[in-house]
Amino acid sequence: MSKALSLDLRSRVLAAIEKGMSCRQAALRFGVSASSAIRWRALERIQGDAKPKALGGDRRSGRIEVHAPLILSLVDERPDMTLCEIKAALAAKGISVGIATLWRFFERRRITFKIKTAHAAEQQRPDVKAAREAWSEGQRDLDPARLFLSTRPAPPPKWHVSTGGL
Numbered sequence: 512m513s514k515a516l517s518l519d520l521r522s523r524v525l526a527a528i529e530k531g532m533s534c535r536q537a538a539l540r541f542g543v544s545a546s547s548a549i550r551w552r553a554l555e556r557i558q559g560d561a562k563p564k565a566l567g568g569d570r571r572s573g574r575i576e577v578h579a580p581l582i583l584s585l586v587d588e589r590p591d592m593t594l595c596e597i598k599a600a601l602a603a604k605g606i607s608v609g610i611a612t613l614w615r616f617f618e619r620r621r622i623t624f625k626i627k628t629a630h631a632a633e634q635q636r637p638d639v640k641a642a643r644e645a646w647s648e649g650q651r652d653l654d655p656a657r658l659f660l661s662t663r664p665a666p667p668p669k670w671h672v673s674t675g676g677l
Contacts, residue, residue: 513566514566515563515564515566516543516547516563518561518562518563520541520543521551521561521563522561523541524537524538524541524543524547524548524551525537525551525552525555525561527540527541528548528552534548534549534552535548571612572615572616572619574608574612575608575612575613575616576616578601578606578608579616581601581604581606582597582601582613582616585597585600585601586622591624592624593624594610594613594614594624595610597613598610598613
């Protein structure tokens, strides 16, 4: 990412302009672009100095943060909503946002959505749970020495018989 030129350089360019140099001449003398010198001069006229603005950071999250209570209420009503469903619900209310914007919104709040698969839902059934517990109890009775035996079959024997060219 680029960095703003120092305030010292800006003030030297502006001082040269105040002493009678044109913006382009001052820019050439101090090795900056003419457009920078012109912008700095305009900034000085408007705000009184030529301090650089802050660089980087998030400049767009404020758009969705305005609607935070609405989004969080949608999730409170139905916690298993997907991001696409949240996007559609917001679009119905006239709020246009992207999936990635919603993702970052929830990431800032450390809210995650774990979608349970059919397999995960099946594991909570009482009959499956009982079978799993019965199996694990049976596993406790195994000999620990046998737990580390390889289950790979032995390699086939190598026959060292002369085939006579066949």
